Amino acid sequence: MSTWAARLENPLSASLRDARATGALGIFLGALAAFLAIPPIEARTVTWPILVGIVAAALGVWTVTRGRRRLGWGAVAAGVLGIGLGILATRSSTENLGTAFDATLVAQTFSFATPLVFGALGGMFSERSGVVNIGLEGMMLMGAFWGVYGADKGGSWAVGLLVAAGVGGLVALVYAFFAIHLRSDQIVGGTGVNFLAVGITGYFFVQLYHNNPIPNGVSLLPNIKIISGNNFFAQAIGDLNILTWASFALVIVAYVVLFKTPIGLRIRACGEHPRAADTVGINVYAVRYGCVVLSGVLAALGGIYLSEGPQGNGSFLFNMTNGRGFIALAAMIFGNWRPAGAFGAAILFGFSSALALKLQVYSGSAATLFQILPYVLTLIAVAGVIGRTVAPAADGKPYVRQ
Amino acid sequence: MTDPGPSPPPEQAAETGTLAARIALKQRAGGIVVPIFTVIFALVMSGIVVAATQHSVHTALLVYKEIFDGAGLNWIFHPTTSLLDINAYNLSQTLLQTSTLILTGLSVAFAFRCGMFNIGGQGQYFVGLIVANWLGVNFAGMNPFAHILLCIVAGTLAAAAYAGIAGVLKATVGAHEVISTIMLNWIAFWLASWLFGDGGPLQNSTQPTVPVSNQVSPGARLPDFWGVQGFQGVHIGLFIALAAVVVFWVLLNRTTVGYEVRAVGFNPDAAAYGGISVKKNFIRAMAISGAFAGLAGAIDMLGGTTNYQFGQLDVPFSQVGFIGIAVALLGRNTAVGTLFGALLFGGLLYGSFHGLGSSSVIDPQLAGNLTYIIQGLIVLFIGADVLILYVWNSRKKLRRPPAKPAKPAEATAA
Numbered sequence: 001m002s003t004w005a006a007r008l009e010n011p012l013s014a015s016l017r018d019a020r021a022t023g024a025l026g027i028f029l030g031a032l033a034a035f036l037a038i039p040p041i042e043a044r045t046v047t048w049p050i051l052v053g054i055v056a057a058a059l060g061v062w063t064v065t066r067g068r069r070r071l072g073w074g075a076v077a078a079g080v081l082g083i084g085l086g087i088l089a090t091r092s093s094t095e096n097l098g099t100a101f102d103a104t105l106v107a108q109t110f111s112f113a114t115p116l117v118f119g120a121l122g123g124m125f126s127e128r129s130g131v132v133n134i135g136l137e138g139m140m141l142m143g144a145f146w147g148v149y150g151a152d153k154g155g156s157w158a159v160g161l162l163v164a165a166g167v168g169g170l171v172a173l174v175y176a177f178f179a180i181h182l183r184s185d186q187i188v189g190g191t192g193v194n195f196l197a198v199g200i201t202g203y204f205f206v207q208l209y210h211n212n213p214i215p216n217g218v219s220l221l222p223n224i225k226i227i228s229g230n231n232f233f234a235q236a237i238g239d240l241n242i243l244t245w246a247s248f249a250l251v252i253v254a255y256v257v258l259f260k261t262p263i264g265l266r267i268r269a270c271g272e273h274p275r276a277a278d279t280v281g282i283n284v285y286a287v288r289y290g291c292v293v294l295s296g297v298l299a300a301l302g303g304i305y306l307s308e309g310p311q312g313n314g315s316f317l318f319n320m321t322n323g324r325g326f327i328a329l330a331a332m333i334f335g336n337w338r339p340a341g342a343f344g345a346a347i348l349f350g351f352s353s354a355l356a357l358k359l360q361v362y363s364g365s366a367a368t369l370f371q372i373l374p375y376v377l378t379l380i381a382v383a384g385v386i387g388r389t390v391a392p393a394a395d396g397k398p399y400v401r402q
Numbered sequence: 403m404t405d406p407g408p409s410p411p412p413e414q415a416a417e418t419g420t421l422a423a424r425i426a427l428k429q430r431a432g433g434i435v436v437p438i439f440t441v442i443f444a445l446v447m448s449g450i451v452v453a454a455t456q457h458s459v460h461t462a463l464l465v466y467k468e469i470f471d472g473a474g475l476n477w478i479f480h481p482t483t484s485l486l487d488i489n490a491y492n493l494s495q496t497l498l499q500t501s502t503l504i505l506t507g508l509s510v511a512f513a514f515r516c517g518m519f520n521i522g523g524q525g526q527y528f529v530g531l532i533v534a535n536w537l538g539v540n541f542a543g544m545n546p547f548a549h550i551l552l553c554i555v556a557g558t559l560a561a562a563a564y565a566g567i568a569g570v571l572k573a574t575v576g577a578h579e580v581i582s583t584i585m586l587n588w589i590a591f592w593l594a595s596w597l598f599g600d601g602g603p604l605q606n607s608t609q610p611t612v613p614v615s616n617q618v619s620p621g622a623r624l625p626d627f628w629g630v631q632g633f634q635g636v637h638i639g640l641f642i643a644l645a646a647v648v649v650f651w652v653l654l655n656r657t658t659v660g661y662e663v664r665a666v667g668f669n670p671d672a673a674a675y676g677g678i679s680v681k682k683n684f685i686r687a688m689a690i691s692g693a694f695a696g697l698a699g700a701i702d703m704l705g706g707t708t709n710y711q712f713g714q715l716d717v718p719f720s721q722v723g724f725i726g727i728a729v730a731l732l733g734r735n736t737a738v739g740t741l742f743g744a745l746l747f748g749g750l751l752y753g754s755f756h757g758l759g760s761s762s763v764i765d766p767q768l769a770g771n772l773t774y775i776i777q778g779l780i781v782l783f784i785g786a787d788v789l790i791l792y793v794w795n796s797r798k799k800l801r802r803p804p805a806k807p808a809k810p811a812e813a814t815a816a
Contacts, residue, residue, distance in 0.1 A: 198771075200775060365599055379586070382571065382581050
């Protein structure tokens with residue numbers, strides 16, 4: 001390990017010795033290898049992707065030998081993937097490349113990631129306080145239906161947001177009562193919430209709309225435009241949905257709250273060692289109730305994006321979350337129960353969904369397979385192949401006051 | 403039969419003298435009271451939902467009757483063996499549904515008895531179904547008995563291996579089986595979508611634009627034992643499922659494997675101290691658990707429950723693996739309990755989805771969703787036995803005020 005003195009003497013070699021920076025550089029170069037072969041640069045020879053990819057993998061191996069296994073293997077994987085994708089891209093036709101890889105891929109990545117970010121951060125608060133929340137999927141589904149219902153009957157998307165948040169919080173409150181006060185098994189309880197949400201949303205969708213689609217003209221979540229024009233940035237990040245912007249802000253807020261405030265310290269204490277937290281006067285039950293309800297509110301806000309966002313367009317479908325709550329859970333685990341990690345994982349999973357949609361110009365059936373990526377990556381992450389993910393120590397354990 | 407519930411506190415175990423005392427003890431531990439109360443409670447709650455939304459208590463009562471009739475249970479009042487009778491036909495369909503649910507329920511129950519929550523029954527069911535379809539479509543012209551055996555055994559083993567991944571991960575790196583089985587569920591989900599979808603490897607070879615698989619070749623189909631030509635009959639999968647109940651019970655209660663599984667389930671540390679390999683049992687129990695779910699998928703495919711084929715659009719609507727969780731929990735993870743749980747859900751599922759299909763009482767689409775609500779309530783409340791036992795015990799307290807105070811929380815603390 002380099003000391004601060006050595007760092008000051010020779011900043012360049014110190015930063016090179018810092019395995020963390022090398023690993024990050026490796027991942028960046030791996031992405032660059034694939035990026036070189038697609039628009040706008042679009043190198044038509046395989047040489048550049050292969051060269052850059054090999055450098056990325058080499059940096060990764062070096063990082064692994066310095067003890068940063070997770071980052072190192074990530075860089076190796078990025079390098080190999082970069083080479084593979086680069087070769088594939090140079091083989092494919094220019095028109096197809098133009099359709100698949102344009103600025104809207106970035107915009108769609110954020111769009112697919114938005115509900116995942118909300119769900120993952122919600123799950124993170126709940127689990128950081130020591131309550132496992134498998135019911136994210138159900139809470140999301142409730143938000144999706146009651147949100148669009150609120151927007152339809154209330155006449156405004158803002159009403160929809162409030163209704164979704166309220167219903168999500170309510171469902172989470174019920175779940176919290178079971179998980180905290182009744183000390184029922186949290187996995188069983190969460191599974192029950194998921195079933196119940198499918199039934200309730202399905203029942204009331206038929207009851208309230210007589211199994212017809214929700215009428216057109218529902219007030220939708222608006223986009224907020226920050227860059228206008230026809231350039232790359234305007235198309236990629238210039239015109240995103242209000243909830244997408246909110247999700248960016250939420251990551252920062254979640255980080256500050258969880259790691260820089262007394263409240264966050266209390267939450268983490270309840271998740272790591274509730275007895276100790278109780279001893280110093282923290283009301284463990286109150287903290288857990290608050291966190292679970294917050295997770296329900298956030299998951300429901302992620303859910304309303306599915307029905308009221310640009311993809312849902314004011315419609316609801318039976319069981320429309322279709323596993324997104326579980327991807328959010330996966331993102332939280334993949335991100336190691338940290339806000340930035342969960343956000344990064346959600347973006348990665350959103351990217352794989354966006355890519356699956358875009359790659360349909362090549363093959364519709366193979367594009368379906370891309371949907372598997374989040375689950376496989378999470379499985380690898382929990383298996384500890386690329387570094388271990390560590391849950392809060394008291395996660396899932398009911399606390400009995402003495 | 404041993405009760406999977408937590409062992410009673412010593413001062414209560416001491417009073418096990420008479421039969422009545424023992425029954426009381428079982429009830430205090432939630433033996434049969436909790437499942438029955440939960441079911442009644444869930445049914446009443448769903449009735450309230452119907453009564454409130456339809457503004458009529460009468461409608462709610464009629465819905466109960468319709469589901470009862472739809473499940474074919476009124477066959478009991480005028481039995482006939484002809485499947486042309488609508489009641490007999492409904493009953494046969496309920497039995498079909500039940501045989502699948504028995505197996506998915508046993509799957510969840512077996513893992514539970516080893517202290518693991520196999521939430522991935524749906525994925526393992528898909529794996530069994532996919533393998534059975536693949537082998538059943540190919541190898542046409544094989545000896546029927548050998549062909550059926552091949553499909554079932556291969557489907558079961560494939561699902562066992564698939565579930566075994568979660569067991570291996572838990573045993574080697576300590577990955578929580580709930581997380582890994584959820585991930586495996588969705589991997590199987592999208593795999594099935596891809597395989598049976600347009601352009602997928604198992605997609606129909608004669609209709610390239612229809613996202614369904616080929617039909618299993620006639621030789622590999624399970625024979626019906628109760629049915630008429632042209633209608634869906636009851637195939638011998640029901641007997642396979644019933645045999646699986648027996649296998650489950652014998653395996654768990656009369657073999658060394660079962661003893662080790664239960665020992666690990668009660669207390670892994672104590673089991674390890676007693677010389678039992680906890681890791682080996684995690685893997686083995688998970689594989690056996692997956693085998694039950696895979697068997698369910700195989701007999702569903704070969705038995706024509708899905709018309710001998712499976713489509714991309716069927717994938718998101720297949721819920722039997724998940725319902726297995728409710729079945730097992732309701733059956734308290736015992737063999738016989740699972741059988742009854744499967745019967746209840748088989749009746750509910752078929753009775754609400756199809757029995758009400760021609761009903762004028764309530765929109766049939768509503769009734770189908772009612773089943774999900776009932777299922778959700780059952781799962782939610784079965785885990786909260788503290789609540790139900792509290793109600794049960796306070797009822798007794800009301801009757802006998804001077805009795806010593808009950809300790810519901812202690813009797814069920816996990």
